[in-house]
Amino acid sequence: MLTIDVTKQLGDTLLQVNAELPTYGVSAIFGRSGAGKTSLVNILGGLATPDTGRVQLGDRVLFDACRRINLRPEQRGTGFVFQDARLFPHYSVSGNLNYGRPRHPTQGNFDTVVELLGLEKLLKRYPAGLSGGEKQRVAIGRALLTEPELLLMDEPLASLDLPRKKELLPYLQRLADELKLPIVYVSHSLDEILQLADHMLVIDNGSMVLNGPLESVWDSPLLRPWQSAQEQSSLLSAKVVNTLPAYEMSQLAVADGAAIWVNQLLPLEGQFRVRVHSNQVSVCRERPEATSIRNVLPVKLAAIDATDSSQHVSLKLQLGNKVVWANITRWALDELQLQLGEQVFAQIKGVSLSAADLASV
Numbered sequence: 001m002l003t004i005d006v007t008k009q010l011g012d013t014l015l016q017v018n019a020e021l022p023t024y025g026v027s028a029i030f031g032r033s034g035a036g037k038t039s040l041v042n043i044l045g046g047l048a049t050p051d052t053g054r055v056q057l058g059d060r061v062l063f064d065a066c067r068r069i070n071l072r073p074e075q076r077g078t079g080f081v082f083q084d085a086r087l088f089p090h091y092s093v094s095g096n097l098n099y100g101r102p103r104h105p106t107q108g109n110f111d112t113v114v115e116l117l118g119l120e121k122l123l124k125r126y127p128a129g130l131s132g133g134e135k136q137r138v139a140i141g142r143a144l145l146t147e148p149e150l151l152l153m154d155e156p157l158a159s160l161d162l163p164r165k166k167e168l169l170p171y172l173q174r175l176a177d178e179l180k181l182p183i184v185y186v187s188h189s190l191d192e193i194l195q196l197a198d199h200m201l202v203i204d205n206g207s208m209v210l211n212g213p214l215e216s217v218w219d220s221p222l223l224r225p226w227q228s229a230q231e232q233s234s235l236l237s238a239k240v241v242n243t244l245p246a247y248e249m250s251q252l253a254v255a256d257g258a259a260i261w262v263n264q265l266l267p268l269e270g271q272f273r274v275r276v277h278s279n280q281v282s283v284c285r286e287r288p289e290a291t292s293i294r295n296v297l298p299v300k301l302a303a304i305d306a307t308d309s310s311q312h313v314s315l316k317l318q319l320g321n322k323v324v325w326a327n328i329t330r331w332a333l334d335e336l337q338l339q340l341g342e343q344v345f346a347q348i349k350g351v352s353l354s355a356a357d358l359a360s361v
């Protein structure tokens, strides 16, 4: 576990976080601009000192105010990747990668990292001739080659334009899948978090609001204020149980006895997280016949929540042991006279589930 129990006064904002993060996979730190995300990762890496509290990675105490322990950044075994790559301009890519490596590096590690980040062809080049995405790959490689026990990434995609973001994301996914190294990943993009994270900590105005496995945090009503109506969604873990190659469709089992079709051809047995946009879910009292919609699922109406729009409500639909949210108009709610606990049918358009809504796990 990475145990964080700290406070720090930041101007008018009091940063106050008491959380445990897993020591595997990617833990996202999410929040608005100015929430305290960077201050928190700086505390983890030893670049900022908390006023009170403790930070412990496994059985190593990195900071303890009471015991006056405060390991220096280089003693903590943490690698840093910032928004901007911060490469040394006068060193080649190879020189940058070798900077900060341990005196007795793990054999084969250099080649593994170079391969993982696709840096083979860049080794002799200099930072001035690299694209933003290439520079970030070198910065990530340099951080990994210090052989850290924890990798801290502070919005590594933030300074890149959309095509570069798309180019770098698969490398980050590979890192997340292949490295046995905990990664703390700061982001204000739920799209990025969906693709990369297993765990999520949400900070608002310095205070921790949510912390837990991605699906449970995603499902929390407390996350709603961060999502516009278009962004509201449910996250379901799912296994591919059937495919129709001729139509490039795959069926994912999302809950006990419930499966949905998506318009992507995915590997059988593959494990995915699928995001279902609440605006793409509608409800019917009776099972529709002869419909073009591929996904018609029996669900139970568990709650009717107000939204920040006077025209819409959010329906919490129990699908086996999972939850799917649907946004419908108040008009439809009144006309259908839906009752809590009632069984209805949820319709989800298969074509509404794009590649960006699927993340392999």
Ligand SMILES: Nc1ncnc2c1ncn2[C@@H]1O[C@H](COP(=O)(O)OP(=O)(O)OP(=O)(O)O)[C@@H](O)[C@H]1O
Pocket: 010, 011, 012, 013, 031, 032, 033, 034, 035, 036, 037, 038, 039, 040, 188
């Ligand atoms: N050393 C400091 N002294 C005073 N105020 C600070 C200090 N460091 C940060 N702050 C303030 O604390 C708040 C949190 O800053 P921080 O950079 O951690 O937020 P953030 O969530 O990373 O924001 P962004 O997403 O914009 O990078 C901000 O209001 C910032 O102005």
